[in-house]
Amino acid sequence: MSATGPRGAAGHGRPAESRGAALGAALRISLTSLRGHKRRFAGTFLAVLLGVAFLAGTLVMGDTLRASFDTMFGNATRGTDAVVRSENTITTPGESQGVRRNVDTALVDRIEKVPGVAAAVPSIQGAGQLIGKDGDPIGGQGPPTLAGNWITDPELNAYRLSEGRAPARSGEVVVNRGAAETGDLKIGDTTTLRTPDPVKVTIVGLATFGGEDGMAQTTFTGMTQADAEKYLMPKPGEAATVQVRAGPGTGQQELVDALTPVLPKGVEAITGQESAEENSDMISGQFLTLFTTFLLVFSGIALLVATFSIHNTFAIVVAQRTRENALLRALGASRRQVTASTLTEAVVVAVVASVAGLAGGIGIAAGLQALFPVIGFPFPEGDLVISGTSMLLPLAVGVVVCVASALLPAVRAGRTAPLAALRETAVDQSGTSRARAVAGAALALAAVALTLVGVLASPSIWLAGTGAVLALAAFVVLGPVASSRAVRFLGGPLERMRGVTGSLARRNALRSPKRTAATASALMIGVAVVSLFTVFGASLKATMDQTVSRSFAGDVAVSTPSFGAGGSGLSxxxxxxxxxxxxxxxxxxxxxxxxxxxxxxxxxxxxxxxxxxxxxxxxxxxxxxxxxxxxxxxxxxxxxxxxxxxxxxxxxxxxxxxxxxxxxxxxxxxxxxxxxxxxxxxxxxxxxxxxxxxxxxxxxxxxxxxxxxxxxxxxEVAKAYGDPEVQTRDEYAQSAAGGIDMMLTLVYALLALAVLIALLGIANTLTLAVHERTRELGLLRAVGQTRGQLRAMVRWESVLVAAFGTVGGLALGGFLGWVLVKASDGASDSAFAFALPPTQLAVVALVGLAAGALAGLRPARRAARLDVLRAIATE
Amino acid sequence: MNATTTLRNRSWAPDAARVEGAVKVYGSPDSADTAVTALDGVSVGFPAGRFTAIMGPSGSGKSTLTHCAAGLDTLTSGSAYIGDTELGSLDDRRLTLLRRDRVGFVFQAFNLVPTLTVAENITLPMDLAGRRFDQDGLEWTDALIDVVGLRDRLHHRPAELSGGQQQRVAVARAFAGRPDVVFADEPTGNLDSRSGEEVLGLLGRAVREMDRTVVMVTHDPVAAAHADEVVFLADGRLVDRMEAPTADKVLDRLKAFDTRSAPPSEGGPS
Structure with missing residues (x-):
């Protein structure tokens, strides 16, 4: 026993020394091979780059927006040292912002007497929607439409006059520049302000907020204090808050401390800084968090899709290099060295692509920053905020995703038997193994069982969610088994339609079930998420429809645009x-x-x-x-x-x-x-x-x-009350669902990225397959296959793979959509209706197939360009 | 064991394929350093209904000659004909259709599409043409399958066949469309002598019993002895022809190259 110790130690010492050199050799091999096969990794590179760029862009933009809002609020309210307001808010479920009670304007006199106070003014805030020159209301589709009193002390007013003058008489208003531009209103124009009772107002001034056209897309109308009390408060003598400015030498906290004793019960004072932070956080909370979470989810999906493409590329590259790796093994390279050489390739690709992705992400953020003002969203000026996290996180995610995707192929490369150098490259049949079919079927059964229990028997989001995740796993495991059957089935008509070209395409897609499945899986996930949203959106619409037809017994409805967001309501x-x-x-x-x-x-x-x-x-x-x-x-x-x-x-x-x-x-x-x-x-x-x-x-x-x-x-009656829209029952149901279409459009735009990555995967796999089959393609050309037939063959193979992915995605998405609808039904008070929109799903299917045809174009062109003689001669 | 000489009287037959003043230069013709002249003005005809072998040392231009004669490659100058069709005037598409309809191929290796069965491989050129099988065609293919002896293997994949069987399928495929001429490039290069003998026997029977035309490149004197005639190439030129070859005569002729004109060669596939 004791003898083995030192020997073991010595034995460890030497290899450790040479391991450095050995890994050096592995590194050299992988770098050489990378240089030699840049094209093979183009797809992987792009997939990682896009995913990382999206992630980094989202993070940078989120940070930048947050910082800009902080700066904007800080600037706008710099002169406000303390804010006096009532303590209590009541927050109802589903609302981010509570309702706060008003304070008595009589407080102003009391506050002004407190030592250290330079000025105190009541601030009245309410909803007021301006009507533009064309008669349409301005805003009201999300961001608040605010009205208030125009605070005459410029230090305490968050808005600054940029043109014109402050309102002096009843009926005169100042509006923020952004709102004026949107509504095509100028100084001197007379228009209507819905409070919600229509008030005739004349614009006498334009204002900016923190130097910008407005506070994000919020509109603001500043009236005289008397008007504001009259139209915006339940009774005169009330204000939302009192803004206080400190005299020289009094700090914000000192001011608050001095104010607190004189305030009645239920009224509090906070520093101006706290108030600005609260406001900024509110905007961030309402808008940014939703926005960034949304984008992060989509970059997650994009990276998940990329995983499949990357795994596939490495699997194919390793398969193609079997002889080379076997030769290395025969010459004395260890398993570890061969595995390390493949992994090193992955790391190099990952790092280069991720760094490029970071640059791309910064570019995306800069682009959006430039784009926002163009689409009418005043993006506060300021440099991009590039924090360590928003760089390191995407970098780490990119590298981990890429290397983890390459891990299995790398291990497989290491396992290459030295004898494989002498054999013909084996055909990969492992995908259709019985064990896989059984395991996959078991997973699928468990998924369905869990989901059904979670949805129907004892409603639980967790059970249903676990079931949904299992369903995804089952699809991935069953993919290779299913791909053979599905392609055989889907390709059936193709063979009849396109004869031997179709037949060859179908059999090529059947050659390596694992590869076909992995290629299709990427598209499948993309399509699944698209169909999930499509089904969920359609179900929401059906639910709205059902709600209106079930509970609304009226003939027409007069309602505020969208669901209570913005606008001023009805009189x-x-x-x-x-x-x-x-x-x-x-x-x-x-x-x-x-x-x-x-x-x-x-x-x-x-x-x-x-x-x-x-x-x-x-x-x-x-x-x-x-x-x-x-x-x-x-x-x-x-x-x-x-x-x-x-x-x-x-x-x-x-x-x-x-x-x-x-x-x-x-x-x-x-x-x-x-x-x-x-x-x-x-x-x-x-x-x-x-x-x-x-x-x-x-x-x-x-x-x-x-x-x-x-x-x-x-x-006719409504015209006198600010002309809100009058809708029939059907119109009302449709307008209630209008927001869903907008959401879906955004979702589709974002998911296009995931589908794009999936397409890159298909194109990449096919390009590699074409390379792999050079001799076969040459033979086909030699015995009389025309270039057109060859192109068609490759294209149809692409379409078949895409068809498999699309069909799988539709099925998975439909199922998950059903789960989501049923789970929402169980979890919420309102009854949800489930709907499968046939037209939209057919469009999704067509897009999937067209995408497949598109992905096959380049590989098909490359294949057709092959020189017949060279192809035959290739060893 | 040499081929029969009874068909020599058919040398008057029209050429199924021929080249005239064929020149093929690889690489840039502008720079003499990199350019390699593979064919240097070869004129040779391959008479219909005959089995012609092309021999010569490595680099003598054997393969280039067949590739150009068969429309797989284009000549730098000179002209190649299949029957009366001049190949140089055809675009890629017409050339492909000509290969499909009028020419058959047997390569040294990788003759079959791995995803297709034996039967499908045999009918591949016709399937590519979208040609319907008439009664005559069916009988011909059927007879062919018996000749190559693969009736019990029709629904197997190439991977399930031995190398010799694969080459027999390739021979069947080459003749299935009843082409004007079949070009075989070292068809026995990858086979053991018994399998090779079978394949050569098949080619010979196709010419003699079914009246086909075969042009075969080989470096093996025994293989060349199956032909009706052997043409010898050296340095891209036609240097000799030999009627009714035997293995010994061919070997002697090749040895003469080594000592006289041609650079020493290992006799590998060219």
Whole structure:
């Protein structure tokens, strides 16, 4: 035993010494081979480059935007040293920003007397949407449309006048430059501001925010303080906050400390810096986080797709180099050296491609920075923020993805038997092994079982999610087995259609099931994600449709654009005005309020409950909606169960103004869609409300009134209230789903990258295959295959591989879409409908096939260019 | 064991293929340093219904001559004919169609498409032409399959056959379309002597019993002895012709090259 110790040590010492030299040799071999076969790695290089560039671009842009917003808010509010506001906010589920109670403007006098205060002004903020010159509202499709008082102390005003003057008389306003440009408004123009009641305003000045045209795409209208109090506050004498400026020598924290003792209960002071950070974080939180998460997910998908392409390239290169590796082994190279030489190639490709990708990413970020202002998004100026993380992370991910993808092929290269040098290159049949089929089938079964249990039996997102991941794994494992069958099947018609050319294409695609499967897998994942979103989007639309047709009993709807995002809402006086028309039976307006029910923020529907019951299908109603009064509420069955409430019980509602009232439950209704979970009367809500507005007015016509006449009558009334859009039921359902199409378009644009990488993979595999089959192609040409036939053969092989990937992707995407819809159905209150959109999916399928044909073009051209004699002579 | 001489009287037959003043220069013709003259003004005809062997030392231009005569390669100057068709005037597409319809090939190795079965390999040129099989064609192919003795292997893949069997399939493929002429480039170069003998026997029978035309490049005097006539090339020129060759006579003629004109050669495939 003891003898082995020293010997072992000595034995270790020597190889360790020579290992350096040996690995040096491996490195030399791999570098030489890389130089010799640059073309082979072009696809891998591009795949890594694109993935890394996307990732790095996203990170750099996120950092840059965040920094720019910080700078912008910092600049805009530099003069504000403290902000006084009420402490409480009520946040309802699904909203990022809470509703904060107003403060009394009488506080201003008290604050001004505090030592160290140079100035204090009330700041009024509300929703106000401008109408552009063409009569269309400006903004309102996402970013807020704000209105407020024009603060005359320039130090305390976040906006700066760039042209014109401040509003002096009632009806005069300053608007931010971006909004003015969008609406083609100039100084001196008169237009309408929806608050939501239309207010006639004259523009007397244009303003900038932090030096930019506006605060991102938010629009701002500054009115006189009296106007602002009148139109934006529930009653005069209130303001959202009080902005305070410190006198010389008083720091922000000192100021806050001095203010705090004089403030009434429930009102707080924060430093100007904290306020700016909060605002900046709010924008980042609302917009950037969503935006960057979105992009990161897509770069993840792109890199996942790249994994398959990279693995494939290395697998083929290793297979082609079997003889060379065997010769190295026969000459005395160790397994480790052969493996290391392949891995070194991977590392070199990965590092070079990733570094190029980083440069590309910075380029993408710079490009977007330049592009944003062009598409009307004022990107705050500033240099790109390139942090260590946003460089190191993509670099690491790129290298890890590339090297990990090459690991298996490298190990296989190391296992090459020295004798393989003497054999003909073996045909790869391993893909169709029985063990693989069994394992794959087991995985697939487990996936389906888990998902079904997770979706149907005991709804659980985790079970369903695990099932979905297993399904993906099953597809990858089963790929080679399935590829033989699928290509045989899909290629059937091809053989009849294209004769021997089709037959050859089909058999070429069948040659190496593993390779075909790996090539197709990349496209499959891309197509799967596309179909997943397509199916989910269509299902969402169907859900909206179903919701509207099930719960909306009105004839026309007047609603704010999109779902409550931006805009100023509808005037509460619109519904009563419409109701006065002779054509109209009922017109009911729905407003929105918030309150805490047993400590949790909840959205309230503020309306006339009796009219509500006429215009909306509320399902089964227990109790009565007709006498809620000012101390009663109606709630849905679901909420009632959750809060353990029944008709006759009392529930305590806490409002933003700090008041708490006990309400008795007078009715419990079945369906919450559109009508919301809590219904409260206008009278009960009035004492607690902020800016008064409705989000939806539902109109029912009298019997015998023609739909077009009725709609025209409603539109006429609406014209006087800022001309909001009047929609029929179908139009309403469609506009509710309009946002989904926009989201899908964005998703498709991003997924195009993943599909592009998959195509590069197919093209690369085919190019390598053409190289591998040089002699065979030469033979075919010699015995009379025309160039056209040869091109067609390669192209069709590409189409077949793409068809397999596309069909697999459609199936997987459809399944995952179903899982997602069902899981959402189980997890949320509203009922989700599942829909398979045949047209869109057919388009996806066609795009997949066309992509395959496209990917085959270059390899086909290269193959056709082969010189017959050279091809035959190639050893 | 040499080929029969009874067919010598057919030397009056028209040429199935011929080249006139064939010159082939590889590399840039402008720079004399890199240019290699493979054919230096060769004129030779291959009469229809005859089995002609082309011999010569390595680098003598044997393979180049067949490639150019068969339309696989183009001449630098001079002209090549299949029947009456001048190949130089054909574009790539017509040349391909001519190869497909009027010429057959047997190469030294890699004659078969690995994804196709034996039967499909045999009918490949016709399939590429999209040609329907008439009764006559079916009978011909059927007879051919019996001649090469592969009826029980028709649905096998090339990888499942021995080298000799593969070459027999290649011979069947070459004759399947009843081409004007079949060019065989070292068809026995990769085979053991027994398999080689079988393949050469097949080529001989095709000429004598089925009235086909074969042009074969070889460096093996025994193989050349199966032919009706041997033409000798050296340094890109036609140096001799020999009717009714025997292995011994051919060997003697080759030895004469070594001592007299040609540089010493190892006699490998050229």
């Amino acid at each position: 509460p006086r619109l519904a009563p005005a419409i109701a006065e028309r002779p054509e109209v039976a009922t017109a009911v307006g729905l407003g929105r309020g918030v309150a805490e029910v047993d400590g949790e923020g909840r959205a309230l529907t503020v309306t006339d409950p009796i009219a509500l019951a006429n215009s909306f299908n509320l399902g089964k109603v227990e109790g009565s909606l007709s006498d809620l009064g000012d101390d009663g509420i109606a709630i849905t069955r679901k909420e009632a169960d959750k809060q353990h409430l029944k008709v006759g019980d009392k529930a305590e509602l806490a409002f933003t103004d700090g008041k708490k009232d006990a309400f008795s439950v007078r009715a419990v209704y079945g369906q919450s869609e559109l009508a919301g979970d809590y219904v409260i009367t206008r009278d009960a809500w009035a004492p607690h409300r902020g800016q008064d507005s409705d989000t939806l007015v539902s109109v029912t016509f009298k019997d015998g009134v023609d739909a077009a006449d009725g709609k025209a009558a409603v539109s």
